[in-house]
């Protein structure tokens with residue numbers, strides 16, 4: 001199974017979580033990790049399962065480096081009906097009005113463009129005692145077992 005982690009981050013937590021999940025999934029998965037800032041949505045393919053992992057900044061926005069990925073989908077109206085994905089959001093309940101909105105708006109855009117989501121969006125609150133990997137690893141392990149994630 002090909003897995004591509006696409007992260008949006010400003011201080012590195014989302015990228016570290018991708019690495020932790022990749023390490024926990026172990027052998028048997030062909031994993032790649034890339035910043036959303038380096039990915040063109042037109043290149044997403046049907047043979048890969050995508051884990052989007054992004055934090056939230058500004059007024060409930062995506063991190064600066066992830067914004068162009070989102071904007072490109074909006075500009076081009078990119079058809080994503082061949083794309084299968086799961087999404088993890090990092091946020092902080094200190095920002096209660098925009099809690100984890102970066103992952104929310106990205107999820108909504110991917111769905112709007114026809115992509116298939118596997119599992120529920122998982123959210124980490126930086127004000128909670130949990131570490132992102134405490135939530136993210138069991139979540140991802142369950143996702144990759146689902147037939148919809150395995151199907152090419």
Ligand SMILES: Cc1cc2nc3c(=O)[nH]c(=O)nc-3n(C[C@H](O)[C@H](O)[C@H](O)COP(=O)(O)O)c2cc1C
Pocket residue numbers: 008009010011012013014015054055056057058059060061063090091092093095098099100101126
């Ligand atoms: C300036 C600033 C603005 C933030 N705005 C939000 C926000 O609107 N909503 C939210 O849920 N979290 C917000 N956060 C919290 C971050 O999303 C959270 O700390 C996250 O874990 C950072 O992950 P990263 O290291 O991958 O960027 C903000 C953090 C900072 C420093």
